[in-house]
Amino acid sequence: MFEEKTYKRCTCMGPLFEKDGEPALDDDGAQKVGRLDRNCPRLKERTHGSWYFQIELERGGDGKRRRPREGGFRTQEEAAARAEEVWKAAKAGVNVMSEETVAQFLDRWLKKKKTELKRTTAHEYGRDIELYMVPHLGALKLRDLRARHCQGIFDWIIADNERRTEHRGRVAELQEAADTACLAWRNAPAGTPAERAERAQLRGVWADARDRHAVERKQLQRTTGPSTMLSIKATLSSALNDALKEELIAKNYAQFLTLPKVTKARALAWTAPRVARWKRTGQKPSPVMVWTLEQTAEFLDFIVEDRQFPGWHLVLFHGLRRGELAALTWDEVNLDEEIIHVTEQLVSISYEIHEDTPKADSVRDIKLNRDSVLLLKAWRKKQRAERKQWEAHRAWKDSGNRVFTREDGSAYHPQFFSDRWDRLVSLSGLPPIRLHDGRHEAASLALAAGVAPKAVQAMLGHSSMRMTTDTYQTVLPEMHAATASASLDLMAAYRAKEQKKVAKKPKKKSKKRGKGEGKEAA
Template identity: 35%
Template sequence: MTGADGKPVVRRLGVKCPRLRRGFGWNPRHGTWYFQYDHADAAGSRVVVSFGSLATRAEAEDQLAAVRRLLGIADEVGDDPKAVAGLRVQIAARIRADHKAGLGLPEFEAMRRAVLTGAPVTEHLTVGQWLTQWLAGKTALSVSTRRMYASQVRTYLIPHLGQVPLDRLRVAHVTAMFDAIAGEAAAAEANNMARREADAARKAAWARGDRVAWRKAKDRLASLPVFRPPCHAATRFRLRSALRSALSAACAQQLVTVNVAALAEIGSGRSPKALVWTAERVAYWQATGNKPSPVMVWTAEQTRAFLDRAQRHEWYALYLLVACTGLRRGEACGLRWIDVDLNARMISPAKQRVQNGWEVLETDLKSDASERDVGLADQVVEALQAQREWQQEARERAASAWVESGLVFTTDVGAGLHPARVTAQFKQLAREAGLPPIRLHDLRHGAASLALAAGVDLKVVSDMLGHSGTAITRDIYTSVYDELKHAAAAAIAAAINGARRPIAAPAVRGRRTAKPLAATG
């Protein structure tokens, strides 16, 4: 049939299509199926549920049976006809909403659990909504742990899983998320390495006066995406732990029956292997700008070179304390004079200064194991005595402006040090000393590794670091310990051959006048 313009006229025939029937029944090879469930009860409530576009009659019959079973859950709540009828209406509304959203039928056990526990039937609680509720209720967490959880929820969990209904979260969802994160991490690492290589080429070209090569390297650097910290395997392991904790709470509230995060396989969660800055690795870093491992440790000679440079800075005692005792940054910044016994050559850290964004908070230590007594070497005792003398002089200069914080390490008006500024100053001093880069936390690693290499018992080192057990210490530092033994053997051989000059240990000065990067609290 054609219209006045000569074009075919197309219209739907619907149930009048002659191909829908065959003989005295329906043609199973043409059209789609639908079903309608219509229920009216004694309370006068009517429930209608109908779906279409089903491929076969068998599929339509299966869907009808599933709908009837879901609506039958309402009969389990009691004998009140009005309550049963009202609940049946709510279940029907949920069925229609899920179908419209393309989610299929609600799962029977999840719906039954919601009905019997009094949870909302017509609303979908998504993973994102639950994570937000769960995090808001974790009031007992330390500031740093809460901040880490919030970052994980915001950066990874909600973007990947936030829209999934909580009761429909499956292992496949979690596995897909970690596969995607691993892919993003690999891409970020490749890009970061390319940026470092381009930057190293740019600096080398500038140093030799090759402007053509310098411009080429500069353009290459500008064309690459910005630097992004990758989500390493250890971070993904902690991310899975956070999700597992959130889903355990959901299980406790009967919102889900299975903790799918506990079933997801994401591989090893080991931290990156710590490596020592050997001469070969230093040369590689100088040529490429890339660190062989995210966790690097200085040799004893490199640590002494850093302390030689830091000795002229007023935070020298802090860096010496970390290098010799392995205190965490927050523990060093939060150390109080009441926690120090110079006569007994002992400190007992009890507080820490940690960051929450840029804000600095004074909190209890990380764990019970962190509350320990740490012995001090004579050199550290002398440095702390000099620090006390410097602080007394600073108190007299500041007069009424002095803040009586009771902290060992302060600004020139007595306020506590900002941990980020301590880290920034550490990096600057390391650069000025011409040393390969490490994190301030790696100075703690170095203290432990050098102690083990010197033959200190593993249990003693574990206690010094505030670890809950020797297994943690062994897992982190065994590889570095072995490397340091080989480095020490090479140093001895070099000394015998006359190729190595000993580096004198730094002398402790009673007063340091160099200024830090910043001295505000």
């Protein structure tokens, strides 16, 4: 049965007394001096001291009494309300006696989760905890955590994003001012001494503007986007789910958060109007872009002599990720069966390489097309020849039988493939697409060629068909043309069929009247 006990206490110092009213004495016989707490005579004053509560809970499993106590309330009503709140939380199964802070719990939780998470996921969890949760929630006792505290993280992020956006605009203005000052200095005449003096002054103005821009530019920070906020929420929700199981909180408060809407970037094809706009403004219509069939063929022709061409071919036609490309070994390549087994990937965390297994659905077998088989056979032959040359000088570096290596056998860092891809795309003069967009390209090409979506899903290693069709399928211009003509072709086929029916249908012969019929009618 709930029964709260509220009382006032303060921090005043004064002479102490025993319960029977006698002075409390120390070893030397002098009266003790200390905090008066609930015995302060000024507690009758309305504004003196603060209110506390204490409630009695059911005994714990060890038989000991449990008496939660909390103070610092301005009024007795606030203390009583808090006492009832703690009582209800205890009845809901929350361990209201726990003194563990949010920071302590998250540290303990992350250590446990690292044993069951992928390295990249554990790294993202750690980032979210360090940068967002601990600074805003860390000092709070976990038992006191509420939805408003969790929402405060995202309210701060949104406000900070506005500050960062304003700062980015200020940096752009400083850049423009520096460019204008530089142009004025370079165009200033320098014939006479007076003109040279004025030109030197203009150069000083430009130098000052350049330095101001450089200082502010170093302080640029990227805004935290909706996708990152969703990731932070997911991390917090996962942690609070475990806290709920441990009966440290009553609810998973992350479920009640309000976040900006996340709109997934739609993959778009580089059509002629989009290419023209990109050349004019330098802006991509979408973060995710793919080439048309013509552009893809042009890129393949341009990079055919590149050392990593077989790898680029696997990306564009079979949708390998860069980590899978870097980790692929000859042990997992069966050129007789024309299959590669994707069982490993290299992940980069703070540029440090770690070997890891892909997600469960990404462990897959990929059937190679005929060109990929020929390219890999030629590549293996070339790699073996390079190995003999380097072994002759005792300089060969064994990288675990990797498929794609440097001339000396050393493995590539996954970032190398992204950097090399960007360089080749830039040199080709084609509109930009990222290396990861090659997976979009592979999916779009396969679906446009009529490959069953289920087969494309298996090739890419997706857990659901929806992810394949919604996220990775781009409607290429060639597919637009086919779709636009499909209904017209259907109607035309129907009309042609009906016309054939009419042409084949025999004409009805009219009945001839007898000789006397006309006269009788008359």
